[in-house]
Amino acid sequence: MEVGDPDTHGNTNGIVHLSGVLDAADGHDLDVAITRRAHLLGDLGNDAPLDVRRSVALGELARADLMLDLDGPGPGSPGSLGSPGRKAVVNVHITDTTLVGHNPVGRWDEGRCPISSEQIKEWLGSASTVIVRPVIDLADHVPIDSYEIPERHRVQVQLRDHRCRFPHCTRPATRCDLDHARPYGEGWPTCPCNEVPLCRRHHRAKTHSAWSYDIVMPGSYEWTSPSGFRFRVDHHGTHPPDD
Ligand SMILES: [Zn+2]
Ligand SMILES: [Zn+2]
Incomplete structure (x- = not known):
């Protein structure tokens, strides 16, 4: 399985390309599981197109798996690694164009791509750990009187x-x-x-x-x-x- 690097795929909207070759039975099961969950999402009121719901479903399946403590002797016991969940560090930039336009306002470090304010809102509401870093004005000039770079x-x-x-x-x-x-x-x-x-x-x-x-x-x-x-x-x- 391969998840596209957003830099090489030229994506600028918080989307990655995913492709892979699977054992036929695994591929079939994955397809059925994604479709089943996508229909469930539709029943629950998600009115996005089926393809979009399928992509959401795949992310949900992944996070459900990440919640499982697969490699530890049990929650709380010594040596338990716990479940990693999804952890995202989001750098949020507020600029004058953000306020009037539809520009992406954040940059997600692990995905190495910009993300929209809508996605940030959604992520903050999901079962993920989201670390929002303070606003950094990229055009800021704060020179310091030292060779060492802070x-x-x-x-x-x-x-x-x-x-x-x-x-x-x-x-x-x-x-x-x-x-x-x-x-x-x-x-x-x-x-x-x-x-x-x-x-x-x-x-x-x-x-x-x-x-x-x-x-x-x-x-x-x-x-x-x-x-x-x-x-x-x-x-x-x-x-x-x-x-
Ligand atoms: Zn170099
Ligand atoms: Zn300067």
């Missing part, structure tokens, strides 16, 4: 950039160094607008080779290779600078 900058930069910002690199920003784009030693600030996630390898490439980049705007970077090729790196990936 944790709150780190979180803000990771939410803005998601990945190493070297051309074509996909390493998650959570596993990257933060580069001072313009050197602190030359008077540039330790401020999110001057901090860019680069994985260790590409941080070294930037520091020790002729690779360089400019910040077009926070979240959008223009790289120049040692032989003079240029790349734009932003939320759409890596592409020629004139796109």
Whole structure:
């Protein structure tokens, strides 16, 4: 079974693609179970199309399973791992466009995709553990007078950039160094607008080779290779600078 990576599948609305190859009997049972629950949901007043109800049903079946304490000697006994349930860390952003438009307002860390305010409401009402992180204004400038980058900058930069910002690199920003784009030693600030996630390898490439980049705007970077090729790196990936 495979659950699509929302980044590679280009999903931006809190939906993942799921596909898999199953033993015929397992596949049949899964299909019957999903359909049965989807019809039940319909009887209970869920008026979404059958396909949507089937997808809801599959999630419910999964959570019902996660509630079972399958690997412990019993609830409360020493060594019991308990049931994991669903735990989601949701970063909620409130912006002026959120209030007027239908933009996604949150980013779900484990699913690595934006989610809508409707989904957040639904999740808060279900039997899941949802951790809502405080609002972080991604455009905030709070420079500090130190070379060391504080944790709150780190979180803000990771939410803005998601990945190493070297051309074509996909390493998650959570596993990257933060580069001072313009050197602190030359008077540039330790401020999110001057901090860019680069994985260790590409941080070294930037520091020790002729690779360089400019910040077009926070979240959008223009790289120049040692032989003079240029790349734009932003939320759409890596592409020629004139796109
Ligand atoms: Zn700044
Ligand atoms: Zn990298």
